[in-house]
Amino acid sequence: MMKHIKTIVGKEWAEVFKNRMVLFTLIFMPLIFTILPLAMLYFTGQGMDEMASVTTADVPAEFLSVCGEGMGANECMQIYVVNQFLLLFMMIPVIIPVTIAAYSVVGEKTTHSLEPLLATPITTFELLAGKSLAAALPAIIVGWAAFGLFLGALPLIGVTRAVFAYIASPTWLLAIFVAGPLMAIAAVNLAIFISSRVNDPRTAEQISALLIIPILGLLFAQLAGVIVINVMVMMSFIGGMALLDVGMVYLGTTIFQRETILTRWK
Amino acid sequence: MIETKQLTKIFKIKKSPDVPAVVDLTLSVAEGEVFGFLGPNGAGKTTTVRMLTSLIGPTSGAAWVNGFKVGEKDQDIRRSVGILTESPGLYERLSAVKNLAIYANLYDVEQVDRQVEKYLRMLGLWSRRDDPVGSFSKGMRQKLAIARALLHEPKLLFLDEPTSGLDPEAARLVRSFVQELSEQGRTIFLCTHNLNEADRLCDRIGIFKSRLIEIDTPENLRKKLFGRKVVFHLREINPRWIDSIKAFAGVENVQPVDEKLVVSMDNPQVLNPQIIRMLVESGADVQFVGELRHSLEEIYLQTMRETEQEGQA
Incomplete structure (x- = not known):
């Protein structure tokens, strides 16, 4: 079984990574999402002196709860700002697998390569698992690598211990290491579902990217001061994503059946 | 299999x-x-x-x-x-x-x-x-x-x-x-x-x-749909020869086409030598003899036509 899954993953990567659009999404988007918060932290750190007058009154009241005791107002302000960027890291596992899965499934449809593939002894589970892993793994690895790069660069741009400790806190770790993979799974299955109904990878990508909406919801809710992303919020988000995953995997496996693919996918 | x-x-x-x-x-x-x-x-x-x-x-x-x-x-x-x-x-x-x-x-x-x-x-x-x-x-x-x-x-x-x-x-x-x-x-x-x-x-x-x-088999389909036909190329056709050929047991039909006689029969291996002998003895100049072979395309089209007619009926 593993041999078949590995073959599919290898095939997908060999094909899909030759696509410039996929490569761009895979390399540049995470880089931008990593550099942006670093730059923001660097410049807010540089302006610490000017921010000496910043008081806790300048930080939204809801946010003060996440700032530790003894943390300066300016550090708290930095955390407030960088907390918005946490959501950028959460977008990586959505956007990358959507791009890969859209190109991989729609690509197979347009070149009619699914039929000979389905005629091999591969099982539907192996094929779906191979395609899902091929799309989700790079996203998860790149997401983790981007976060690792971000963490590694923090001391270099002179953030305080308190800010570093907050960024390496359970909230962020849960977001990157648990919520990220869960979002990747949902994204892959949504992309497969959408791809089964369209013949253009870009359309599949655009529709599947709707999965960003819950993240944007979190972002705007936080910006509006309705919520502050903390461990509780993240745990609830993870719970919701896990439920969504169950539904999406069910949808994906329902749609990814030999007969359905050959007779209904147009 | x-x-x-x-x-x-x-x-x-x-x-x-x-x-x-x-x-x-x-x-x-x-x-x-x-x-x-x-x-x-x-x-x-x-x-x-x-x-x-x-x-x-x-x-x-x-x-x-x-x-x-x-x-x-x-x-x-x-x-x-x-x-x-x-x-x-x-x-x-x-x-x-x-x-x-x-x-x-x-x-x-x-x-x-x-x-x-x-x-x-x-x-x-x-x-x-x-x-x-x-x-x-x-x-x-x-x-x-x-x-x-x-x-x-x-x-x-x-x-x-x-x-x-x-x-x-x-x-x-x-x-x-x-x-x-x-x-x-x-x-x-x-x-x-x-x-x-x-x-x-x-x-x-x-x-x-x-x-x-x-x-x-393609051969049986040919037989089934068109029977077997042999073409006798002659210098000229005497109408009497048509009746003589029709008299052979096993000959189903004789059709004159230009200087040719198209003979439908069920056993050419046996009948061909007899017909040729009769023709030569009757004074015919036999130039060529060959089997009329219908292409698979003709078989296919004929079959489809018949199926459509049956469907309409």
Whole structure:
């Protein structure tokens, strides 16, 4: 079984990574999402002196709860700002697998390569698992690598211990290491579902990217001061994503059946 | 090798009437046979191949392929047959070697590199092994797709329109390769529109349009539809000779066409010498004698016409 899954993953990567659009999404988007918060932290750190007058009154009241005791107002302000960027890291596992899965499934449809593939002894589970892993793994690895790069660069741009400790806190770790993979799974299955109904990878990508909406919801809710992303919020988000995953995997496996693919996918 | 009993596939489409693609198909294909499956576009040929390769399930009826029952031992069926689908469906960005290696692994071939090399050499693609398939001509792609179907050395091959869209030279190469495969003892189920191809390659032919209309050897189909006809080319025709030929037991009809007499008969081997002797003794100058051979195209069109007339009636 593993041999078949590995073959599919290898095939997908060999094909899909030759696509410039996929490569761009895979390399540049995470880089931008990593550099942006670093730059923001660097410049807010540089302006610490000017921010000496910043008081806790300048930080939204809801946010003060996440700032530790003894943390300066300016550090708290930095955390407030960088907390918005946490959501950028959460977008990586959505956007990358959507791009890969859209190109991989729609690509197979347009070149009619699914039929000979389905005629091999591969099982539907192996094929779906191979395609899902091929799309989700790079996203998860790149997401983790981007976060690792971000963490590694923090001391270099002179953030305080308190800010570093907050960024390496359970909230962020849960977001990157648990919520990220869960979002990747949902994204892959949504992309497969959408791809089964369209013949253009870009359309599949655009529709599947709707999965960003819950993240944007979190972002705007936080910006509006309705919520502050903390461990509780993240745990609830993870719970919701896990439920969504169950539904999406069910949808994906329902749609990814030999007969359905050959007779209904147009 | 292949056995079907009232195999039926009806597609149910929401808010539309059901589409019966294959109805009550009963046939058997023996080991080593080249079986031609002929029918117009949309006749259900591809649906039949898809059912027999366990890609889609039948609505009713049953089928056995290589001893495995469709719907029960689907993976065993897929492992034991090779299929050339209507479109080659290759990975255009990948090389020929990579394309084949992927399939060799999926078919659990033990010596992947050896099998890939064997078929690339056999089909004359070895020198282009590392080139992306997107740069290949249509004929080369078709050959690569055939190689892909053979990697796991299946005894039974399904070829869906193997020469469709190929130039005459590429089509000839593919045909001679199919002939070679048949000589190796492989069973071939050939769907084709090319009636000359079917005539040349197939041991038996099934004419199909949702239902199996006729099934027999090309020769028997000719006999069944047109009888056997012999053409006698004469310098000139004397009307008396027509009556004399009609008097032979076994002669069904004599038709004068220009300086020729077209004689329908059931046993030319016996009757031809007698007729020639009679003609020569009667003073006729016999220039040539030959059998009038109807092409498979004529057989096919005649069968389709009759089916349509029956349908209208």
